[in-house]
Amino acid sequence: ETGVTQTPRHLVMGMTNKKSLKCEQHLGHNAMYWYKQSAKKPLELMFVYNFKEQTENNSVPSRFSPECPNSSHLFLHLHTLQPEDSALYLCASSQSGTSGGKNIQYFGAGTRLSVL
Amino acid sequence: AQKITQTQPGMFVQEKEAVTLDCTYDTSDQSYGLFWYKQPSSGEMIFLIYQGSYDEQNATEGRYSLNFQKARKSANLVISASQLGDSAMYFCAMREDQFTGANSKLTFGKGITLSVRP
Numbered sequence: 001e002t003g004v005t006q007t008p009r010h011l012v013m014g015m016t017n018k019k020s021l022k023c024e025q026h027l028g029h030n031a032m033y034w035y036k037q038s039a040k041k042p043l044e045l046m047f048v049y050n051f052k053e054q055t056e057n058n059s060v061p062s063r064f065s066p067e068c069p070n071s072s073h074l075f076l077h078l079h080t081l082q083p084e085d086s087a088l089y090l091c092a093s094s095q096s097g098t099s100g101g102k103n104i105q106y107f108g109a110g111t112r113l114s115v116l
Numbered sequence: 117a118q119k120i121t122q123t124q125p126g127m128f129v130q131e132k133e134a135v136t137l138d139c140t141y142d143t144s145d146q147s148y149g150l151f152w153y154k155q156p157s158s159g160e161m162i163f164l165i166y167q168g169s170y171d172e173q174n175a176t177e178g179r180y181s182l183n184f185q186k187a188r189k190s191a192n193l194v195i196s197a198s199q200l201g202d203s204a205m206y207f208c209a210m211r212e213d214q215f216t217g218a219n220s221k222l223t224f225g226k227g228i229t230l231s232v233r234p
Contacts, residue, residue, distance in 0.1 A: 002160065042120075043161075043207070043224040056221065088159055102149060102168070103211065105222060107161035 003027040006091050006108035013081065014116050021076040021111045023091030031096035032074040033105060034066060037088040049074060050096055081115045088112050118143045120208050120225035127230045129198045136183070137193040137228050139208030145169075148212050150191040151222065152182065155205040164206075167191060195230075203232045 003026045013019050025032065034046040048056035049068040063085075065077040074091055092105040119142040129135040141150065152164040167175045167182045175182045183192040195202055205227045212221075 002162070040226070042226050043209075043222075045221060048221070090159075090161060092161070102166050104151070104163055104166060106163060107153075109158060109160040112159065 002106045002108070004091060004093055004106050004108035006089075006111050008111060009109065010112050010114075012114045012116065013078070015081060015083070017081075018077070018079040020078065021089055021091075021113075023074040023076075023108055025072055025074075025091075025093035025106075027093055027095075027106060029093040029095045029106075030071050031094045031103075032068060032071070033092040033094075034074065034076055035090040035092065035107075037090060037110070039087075043090070046076075078113075081113075083115050086113055086115045118145075118148075118210050118212065118223045120210055120223055122208055122225035122228050124228050127228055128233060129195075129230065130233050131200060132197055134194060134196045135198055135230065137195070137206050137208075137230065139191045139193065139225060141189050141191060141208070141210050143189075143210065143212065145212045148210055150182070150184070151209040151211070152180070152191075152193045153207045153209060154202075155207060155227070157204070161207070165193065198232045200232050200234060203230060205229055 005024045007022045032049045036044045045058050046060045047066045052068050067075040088110045090110045092107045094103050094105045121140045148169045150167045154162045165175050165177045165180045167184045174184050179196045181194045207227045208225045209222045
């Protein structure tokens, strides 16, 4: 248990559905991240939030909409997804911006998403 | 731009033996951090070890050690006394700016599959 919890663990949705992924961290960190992991590809950073402010959007399609209401919670709202969006979605958190800090990212167990 | 290369095919090791997983990187930055993560079949990415580019000694964490060769731009992970639970995917990653930690972006390699044989 790393202190980063993701729900649900598995999700199957149709292309017209709307669903949300949730991430919660209990580590007191100030930064949270969404990554996409597709088969046989490196992890792709999607979004970064520092102190609830989005600081990185890695050219992610608008059908993915992040929300960060506070430093402990991060959501990824999904709508009108495509089959190629099927992947493992990982959330991470870290303590960012401290002098000399390693800024280690700690990950959740991920949500395995299948889009039919 | 930063790049991480992990080219080994699936690796196999006998239980209780040591194994080295290779990682080379490319960057024009002088200050950067290198990470190794483990991903079992359950999906969770587990942090293993960190090496800063200006750290004078190679990092060690229990059975994990990092063979950091800065001139060769390599950061190989050494796992000693392999256990069955070490069977997983292993990812090397890099972040620029070792010291301030302000830049959060990690660049990952494609990963290496390790299988430990009883």
